[in-house]
Amino acid sequence: AQSVTQPDIHITVSEGASLELRCNYSYGATPYLFWYVQSPGQGLQLLLKYFSGDTLVQGIKGFEAEFKRSQSSFNLRKPSVHWSDAAEYSCPEGGSEKLVFGKGTKLTVNP
């Protein structure tokens, strides 16, 4: 069965610092991977997705993610974090008709 793991429940970074959020998947076939962001009191917004092709994917708001099959990972990165990036981040897998979520990572940004 497909599953995703986000090892970090909560991460705190300073504004302007670089960011990497970890995501590991467990899916035998080619995974369909997404990153969503959820601001407080809001629904989820798609940042980026990977199905095939170039393993480095660019998304909105300056985010990117790299698919590494050897490590079963799809980590999200941003070179310089803004205070408005404080939110909950999720990396569901969608290779079996439905999105399967992990527990998410809450990002706090210090001024």
Next chain:
Amino acid sequence: DAGVIQSPRHEVTEMGQEVTLRCKPISGHNSLFWYRQTMMRGLELLIYFNNNVPIDDSGMPEDRFSAKMPNASFSTLKIQPSEPRDSAVYFCASSLARGDLKGAEAFFGQGTRLTVV
């Protein structure tokens, strides 16, 4: 398009009462999902529909929960009777699934925050 519309945004009810959550998917989308979000478990898929037909309801916690999709533009999630442990944020999402249904981007509503006292 206005996106996925959920109502109400907030619901407070007493234990034992019936609760109905509503969702209007994006026009033209053919898949609809109901998720529940809690601190302990994150986002859990409760049920999803494709072309108004329930495909997988294995995530529905118990018989107190039921979902319907009478047409392509409307779905309901009902809890009867409600219990305090049902308190959570319930999200509806829709997508346009093609072919084998894999990999379709899901668009989420803003959620309904349910509190059962």
